[in-house]
Amino acid sequence: MDTPASADREGISRIERLCIDRGLKMTGQRRLIARVLSDSADHPDVEELYRRAHARDSHISIATVYRTVRLLEEKGILERRDFGGGRARYEPTEHGHHHHLIDVDTGKVIEFADERHEALAKEIAARLGFELVDHRLELFGRRFPEAKPAAPAPRRGGRARNGRDQA
Amino acid sequence: MDTPASADREGISRIERLCIDRGLKMTGQRRLIARVLSDSADHPDVEELYRRAHARDSHISIATVYRTVRLLEEKGILERRDFGGGRARYEPTEHGHHHHLIDVDTGKVIEFADERHEALAKEIAARLGFELVDHRLELFGRRFPEAKPAAPAPRRGGRARNGRDQA
DNA sequence: ATATCTGCAAATCATTTGCGAAACC
């Protein structure tokens, strides 16, 4: 038997632990969202988080997911990302400074870190007269040998439009 | 007398030239927006472009600015940027691959280019099994010696919220 | 002439928020 990353034997998920440590009031829905987050290895948007949470307990509303995700971001437990596509995506704060490579065909996100890049960024900022507070690097790439299956341009109504489209 | 970058003696602005070259129908409002863009050295958002255009001719609507800016982006004349703050910002396509340093206190954007970074990005993508299609690097920094004047957190209603706030 | 563009207002979309009811410490 393997215990999911979320809980050790019906216990407390990693994210829930962090919430408790910061003194957050743990409601059922927060516990649920924490568990969903702990089980997620990807970078879901709010809609997706809601879907996953709703699947486990349909008594949760998307407004609560929005509120919780924002709260956790303010508490430094989550980080908001914008990869284009008009929706914010979230990932747990943790693993040191890393960056993202977005597969332009599938929208999949791959994480990576690179020491040389960290040093270079700091150096560039200094050259311009700034102390580096933060930085982000996003690579958009295509899997090496392959013909892409010609993705249809979605162009859906309303707002939402950004550098590139998401999956 | 110096001629503004937009037009050589009542003539055609740089951006308008590009529009004509791509065979766009040149209406008065497009000509105006083209001129405003040609005169802008910064990275204005649509609201700001509308303000600048409206100042020259109040017979223009913001819907037209949105439509034009999108058209020019599709034609490869403009590039859309997202520096956080919930509004897209635009800059003319031109000067080779460059990146941005955002002053976290003022929201000002400084452009820079760095050969070593270009090479490094390509190398990282390759290491991960991808051909680099595009990439973006954004540095967030604070001017070197100085105490920041403690900016109040805006937190305005509605949507709009991103990594960092804009100026 | 005629296909395209513009203005206006209404529609969308992601996200936030007011309010009374329910839950946590």
Added chain:
DNA sequence: GGTTTCGCAAATGATTTGCAGATAT
């Protein structure tokens, strides 16, 4: 028990769009 959170629906803010009239080629 009092404060905080929740669900719902309505409000927001950025952006898009339908439609009738105005325009560029």
